[in-house]
Amino acid sequence: MKISVSYLTSNYEKKQTIKLIEKTNADYIHVDLMDGGFVEHKNFKIEEVLALLSDHQKPLDIHLMVFDPLIYIKELAKLNPSYITFHIEATKDIVGTIKEIRKYGIKVGLSLRPNTDIHEIMPYLALVDLILIMSVNPGAGGQSFISTSSDRLEELRKIRAENNLSFLIAMDGGINNETIKLVKDLDIAVSGSFICKSTNYQAQIDKLRE
Numbered sequence: 365m366k367i368s369v370s371y372l373t374s375n376y377e378k379k380q381t382i383k384l385i386e387k388t389n390a391d392y393i394h395v396d397l398m399d400g401g402f403v404e405h406k407n408f409k410i411e412e413v414l415a416l417l418s419d420h421q422k423p424l425d426i427h428l429m430v431f432d433p434l435i436y437i438k439e440l441a442k443l444n445p446s447y448i449t450f451h452i453e454a455t456k457d458i459v460g461t462i463k464e465i466r467k468y469g470i471k472v473g474l475s476l477r478p479n480t481d482i483h484e485i486m487p488y489l490a491l492v493d494l495i496l497i498m499s500v501n502p503g504a505g506g507q508s509f510i511s512t513s514s515d516r517l518e519e520l521r522k523i524r525a526e527n528n529l530s531f532l533i534a535m536d537g538g539i540n541n542e543t544i545k546l547v548k549d550l551d552i553a554v555s556g557s558f559i560c561k562s563t564n565y566q567a568q569i570d571k572l573r574e
Contacts (some may be wrong), residue, residue, distance in 0.1 A: 365548070367569055368392035368425045368534070370556035372407070378416055381560055385422065388566045392425040392446065393417075394536070394554045399430035402454050403502050410439050417443050425552070427475065427536065429502050430454060434461050441468035449473030449496045452485060462491050473534070477502055478510055482519055489529055495520055496554075499547075500537030509538030514546045521549060541571040 369390045374381040385393055397413065400406030417424065424445035428436060433450040434457070440448060448465045452474055455461050465472045473494030474485050478501060485495065497520070499513035513535060520533050535547055536554035544553055559568040 365550050365573070366391035366552045367572055368394040368552055368554045369559050369565070369569070370394035370396055370536070370554055371560055372396045373557040374560035375563075376560075382416070382420070384565050385560075386420070388569050390422060390559075390565075390569055392423050392552070393420060394556070395424055395426040395445070396556075397426065397428050397430060397436070398502075402431045402451065403429045410436060414439065414442060425449070425534075425554070427473075427496065427554075428454070429475075434464055437461075437464050437468070441470060445470055447471045447473050447494055449475050449494060451475045451477065451480075451502075452488070453477070453480070458488060459491070462488065475502070475536075476516065478513070482516065482523070486523075489523065489527070489531060492531055494532045494534055494552075497533065497535045498537055499535050499539070499543075502537075507538055509540075509543040509546075511546070513537075517547050517549060539572070541568075541574070544572050 367390050369385045371381040398405050398407045426445045426448045428450045431454050448470050462472050471493035473496050474492050475496040477498050497516050499510050500507035532551040534552035539553050539555040540558040559565050562568045
């Protein structure tokens with residue numbers, strides 16, 4: 365299982381938090397971008413994101429919680445992220461958005477909110493590289509893990525196996541050293557406040573990897 369660290373909620377300012385993540389053996393930096401429309405909070409201006417992450421060393425895993433993700437992809441591609449993930453409810457042109465992300469050589473993810481029916485993403489599973497299960501309601505850090513998320517993981521793993529598909533499965537929200545035991549079959553676990561609200565990032569990541 366790989367670990368992606370979200371800097372959304374931290375004891376430090378963003379630049380310092382990212383530097384601390386870079387010093388660990390985390391696999392990705394998880395970049396949560398919210399527009400204040402698709403979710404309640406707004407936390408970025410595109411030029412600030414580009415400046416903040418311009419010299420990143422670890423691969424980026426960008427999660428767009430925005431309406432019309434197409435308008436951000438060209439700029440975000442400048443960061444050469446590994447993944448850009450968006451929500452199917454955020455656009456009327458899901459296939460077009462997938463193609464636009466791929467145009468820049470970036471892998472594509474779709475995110476499942478807790479109330480999104482898995483069957484809604486079925487037509488797109490062969491077109492994407494990653495499915496991100498939200499194990500909290502998107503839009504704020506520090507929320508508690510929704511226990512039924514483990515059932516969604518198992519359902520997606522079954523669909524993947526039965527249809528000979530290759531997408532990875534990630535989960536984001538309330539992941540700590542206890543809840544990760546419920547989702548050991550994940551490919552990527554996204555953890556934020558459990559790591560970034562601590563004084564020792566590597567020690568917390570080690571607990572997730574146990």
